[in-house]
Amino acid sequence: MSQAKAYAATSATTPLAPFTFERRTLREDDVNIDILYCGVCHSDIHTVESDWGPSEYPVVPGHEIIGKVTAVGNKVSQYKIGDIVGVGCMVDSCQHCAHCAADLEQYCDNGAVGTYGGHDLIDGTLTYGGYSDHIVVREKFVLSIPETLELSKAAPLLCAGITTYSPLRHNGIKAGDKVGVLGMGGLGHMGVKFAKAFGAEVTIFTRSESKIAEAKKQGADHVIVSTDEEQMKAAALTFDYLLDTIPVQHDLNPYLNVLKVDGTHILVGLIEPVEPPVHAGNLVMKRRILTGSLIGGIAETQEMLNFCAEHQIECDAEMINIQDINEAYQRMKKGDVKYRFIIDMQSLKSA
Numbered sequence: 330m331s332q333a334k335a336y337a338a339t340s341a342t343t344p345l346a347p348f349t350f351e352r353r354t355l356r357e358d359d360v361n362i363d364i365l366y367c368g369v370c371h372s373d374i375h376t377v378e379s380d381w382g383p384s385e386y387p388v389v390p391g392h393e394i395i396g397k398v399t400a401v402g403n404k405v406s407q408y409k410i411g412d413i414v415g416v417g418c419m420v421d422s423c424q425h426c427a428h429c430a431a432d433l434e435q436y437c438d439n440g441a442v443g444t445y446g447g448h449d450l451i452d453g454t455l456t457y458g459g460y461s462d463h464i465v466v467r468e469k470f471v472l473s474i475p476e477t478l479e480l481s482k483a484a485p486l487l488c489a490g491i492t493t494y495s496p497l498r499h500n501g502i503k504a505g506d507k508v509g510v511l512g513m514g515g516l517g518h519m520g521v522k523f524a525k526a527f528g529a530e531v532t533i534f535t536r537s538e539s540k541i542a543e544a545k546k547q548g549a550d551h552v553i554v555s556t557d558e559e560q561m562k563a564a565a566l567t568f569d570y571l572l573d574t575i576p577v578q579h580d581l582n583p584y585l586n587v588l589k590v591d592g593t594h595i596l597v598g599l600i601e602p603v604e605p606p607v608h609a610g611n612l613v614m615k616r617r618i619l620t621g622s623l624i625g626g627i628a629e630t631q632e633m634l635n636f637c638a639e640h641q642i643e644c645d646a647e648m649i650n651i652q653d654i655n656e657a658y659q660r661m662k663k664g665d666v667k668y669r670f671i672i673d674m675q676s677l678k679s680a
Contacts (some may be wrong), residue, residue: 330351330352330353331351331352331354331356331361331463331537332349332350332351332352333349333350333351333352333457333461333462333463333464333583334347334348334349334461334462334677334678335347335348335349335350335371335389335457335460335461335462335677336348336389336460336461336654337350337386337387337388337389337460338377338386338387338388338676339386339387340386340388341378341379342378342385343517344655345377345390345460345654345655345658347428348387348673349390349486350387350389351456351464351562352434352463352464353415353452353454353465355400355465356402356467357402357403357404357405358402358404358405358467358468358469359401359402359405359465359466359467360401360402360408360414360465360466360467360468360471360535361398361399361400361401361463361464361465362394362396362397362398362399362414362416362462362463362464362465362471362634363396363397363399363463363608364394364395364396364459364463364464364485364674365395365396365397365481365673365674366394366395366396366480366481366671366673366674367393367458367460367479367481367484367671367672367674368391368393368394368457368484368485368487368488368489368644368646368669368670368671368672369390369391369393369557369649369654369657369661369669369671369672370390370392370485370488370489370515370669371388371515371571371661371669372390372392372418372488373391373575373658374389374658374661374662376390376445377390377393377480377658380541381522381600384446384608385446385455387457388445388446389410389445389457389458389459389460389461390445390458390459390460391444391445391458391459391460391461391672392417392418392419392443392444392445392458392459392487392488392672393417393419393459393484393485393486393487393488393489394413394416394444394458394459394464394484394487394666395413395414395417395474395480395481395483395487396413396414396416396463396464396486397411397412397413397414397416398410398411398412398413398414398675399463401468402468402507404515405468406468407468407471407473407508408471408473409636412473413474413476413485414471414472414473414474415471415472415473415474415483415486415487415634416444416459416464416466416470416471416472416487416622417444417472417487417488417491417624417630418435418443418487418488418491418562419434419442419443419444419446419447419449419470420437420442420443420447420456420466420467420470420550420625421442421449421450421467421469421470422437422440422442422545423437423438423440423441423450423470425640426438426439427562431626432626432627432628432629433626434470434553434626434627435623435624435625436623437628438532438547441565442456442462442507442509443456444456444458444459445457445458445459446458450494455539459465459674460654460672460674461674462529462674462677462678463669466545469515469627470627472487472627472630472631472634473631473634474634475534475634475635475637475638476638476639477641478634478638478643479643480650481671481673482642482643482644482645482646483634483637484626484642484644484646484671485515485519485643485644485646485669485671486519486633486634486637486644487630488624489493489515489516489519489669490523490531490633490634490637490642490644491524491624491630492516492517492519492597492622492623492624493516493520493572493574493597494519494625494633495622495623495624495625495629495633496597496620496622497523497524497527497572497629498625498629498633499622499631500570500593501524501536502524502527502528502529502570502650503528503529504527504528504529504658505526505529505530505572506527506528506529506570507529507530507532507567507568507569507647508524508529508530508531508532508568508569508570508572508582509531509532509533509534509553509568509570509571509587510524510531510532510533510534510549510570510572510574510649511534511555511572511573511574511575511584512531512534512535512570512573512574512575512576512598513533513535513540513543513544513668514574514576514609514664514668515644515666515668515669515673516574516576516597517533517549517572517574517599517668518574518644518645518668519542519545519642519668520574520597521533521548521549521646522547522548522642524638525548525644526593526636526640526642527541528551528609529570530551531548531550531551532533532549532550532551532552532553532564532568533547533548533549533551533552533553533631534552534553534555534571534584535553536554536555536556537554537556538554539564539588540552541554543667547645552616554584555560555576555584561586561587563582564587564588565586565587566586566587566588566590566615567587567588567589567590568587568589568592568680569589569592569593570587570591570592570593570594570595571584571587571588571592571593571594571595571670572589572595572597572598573595573596573598573599574593574597574598575586575598576598576599576600577598577599577600578599578601578603578604578652579599580605580670581594581603581607582605582607582608583617584610585607585611585612585619588615589615590616590617591615591616591617592615592617592618593617593618593619593620594617594619595620595621595622596620596621596622597621597622604677607619643670644668645668645669646669646670646671647667647669647670648669648670648671648672648673649664649670649671649673650672650676651672651673651674651676651677652676652679653654656674
């Protein structure tokens with residue numbers, strides 16, 4: 330076993346603080362990774378604060394990991410010492426259900442193992458994430474990072490990137506499609522970049538006129554201020570797809586009305602009851618689809634990384650030191666980041 334330095338939360342109400350723990354001894358199919366960068370995701374905050382139900386503490390968050398391979402098990406064939414690799418939101422799955430066989434490990438019938446807050450399938454220990462100096466991961470769940478990607482800005486691709494790429498890819502977004510992106514945070518700005526790269530005509534929906542210029546800067550073809558009833562009325566029956574990245578409860582009904590017949594509204598940000606309720610008539614009368622999407626499987630995540638390298642797509646981000654993580658959480662809650670924080674994990678050496 331090896332001792333790891335990290336930052337952890339020990340309860341839902343205490344700030345993250347320095348923490349040490351033991352990483353497991355390398356198994357035959359394991360890869361040891363020294364962590365260089367780790368993105369900060371809203372899921373980190375929700376888990377730390379037990380927003381999605383009671384978390385098991387201590388919590389070492391972080392599932393947008395970029396690092397360097399420093400050791401491999403004797404049956405590892407894909408990676409060698411010195412390789413630059415990534416680890417996303419999961420580190421294992423059962424590998425024998427129908428979904429795992431179809432490279433959809435995120436929908437594993439027996440539950441994928443989260444990079445943090447999960448339980449190892451062999452020894453049952455709690456998994457600890459990327460706010461740490463190194464991590465040990467099964468080879469199957471390690472990703473190759475293309476050389477042309479800027480490493481620090483590649484980290485958020487492993488969650489924010491794949492969360493938006495997967496539903497667009499699954500729904501076959503193509504040139505000529507009209508895609509609306511709801512919300513312009515870490516997920517939303519990535520959704521714009523991917524939809525544009527697929528050739529779609531992209532519109533950002535925002536509640537604030539002050540964000541119009543920024544939306545255009547991100548590459549949106551059009552901007553609709555969703556609080557403007559006239560703009561929303563004019564957009565009726567316009568869109569083929571809506572990618573909804575808004576992470577809090579919001580009224581879906583006005584957005585459903587801008588979809589064409591057979592249009593699809595895809596939820597990727599909201600993981601709680603829909604409130605206010607969806608009026609079934611908004612679906613039934615135009616044969617619209619309301620659906621959701623999680624992250625992608627390992628194969629699709631690798632595909633996404635390669636796509637980003639080919640199309641020069643990266644996440645807009647601000648670099649911080651691990652010592653500033655609690656301040657970063659407060660800024661994220663206020664929406665004061667464009668559009669992702671990335672931790673320089675070398676700062677952990679002085680923590």
